[in-house]
């Protein structure tokens with residue numbers, strides 16, 4: 718049997734090391750995906766109480782409208798016009814409830830895909846539709862300042878919405894710790910330097926101590942009793958993977974300001 722020379726042995730060892738490295742990398746990627754998924758489920762879970770409360774209303778209305786519709790049809794002669802109106806209301810309410818469920822499903826189950834052509838304003842509106850009942854419940858009013866005619870960005874809808882969801886929940890959490898003053902959440906979009914869109918999330922909470930603005934993004938850094946401290950760390954990785962930047966600063970006159978950029982989709986802007 719031919720003996721392998723020292724160089725060949727080294728080469729084999731190197732290849733083995735490489736495949737080991739690749740395996741470790743794949744494992745790390747998988748772990749990151751699972752962590753991000755767990756974070757989305759936790760975030761949605763935090764909204765679940767408010768959302769299910771909100772969903773009671775269309776369900777109750779549907780029950781009432783169904784009875785009304787049936788009663789109208791049982792009349793002699795049947796009042797078809799009234800029945801039709803009742804059934805129209807059922808269609809509207811159930812459609813709206815179905816939309817909410819679909820969005821939750823999308824965020825909880827959908828595996829991230831990359832490189833969608835994404836309208837950031839639309840993605841933000843969808844997240845807000847899920848988070849607005851939680852904002853209401855905490856006495857937070859939401860202001861939207863979305864720039865018109867923004868170019869689409871390139872990215873993954875689920876991931877970008879996850880960033881928004883985390884920032885919005887953090888802002889609501891922060892403001893629910895302060896008793897005085899208005900609780901206002903402002904979300905704005907703008908065109909940043911050419912080629913990037915800027916999203917800003919401002920709150921009127923206690924704000925962030927300057928010495929903490931970097932630590933916030935570290936994994937497991939949390940000041941909340943039930944927090945995992947993963948939210949901002951995941952937001953940071955998502956924005957970075959999209960070629961953008963996420964940072965925190967002080968809001969004026971008080972509270973925190975989180976901003977991130979996302980590159981414009983070159984396929985569309987070209």
Ligand SMILES: Nc1ncnc2c1ncn2[C@@H]1O[C@H](COP(=O)(O)OP(=O)(O)OP(=O)(O)O)[C@@H](O)[C@H]1O
Pocket residue numbers: 759883887888891920922923924925933934938939940941943944945946947948949950972973
């Ligand atoms: N808008 C904000 N205002 C003030 N402090 C904030 C704000 N957003 C985040 N923080 C601080 O940063 C910490 C880390 O936030 P992060 O979202 O990473 O974790 P978390 O919200 O504590 O837990 P979770 O993993 O559930 O998101 C928070 O615990 C809080 O102390």
Ligand SMILES: [Mg+2]
Pocket residue numbers: 883886887947948949
């Ligand atoms: Mg958080």
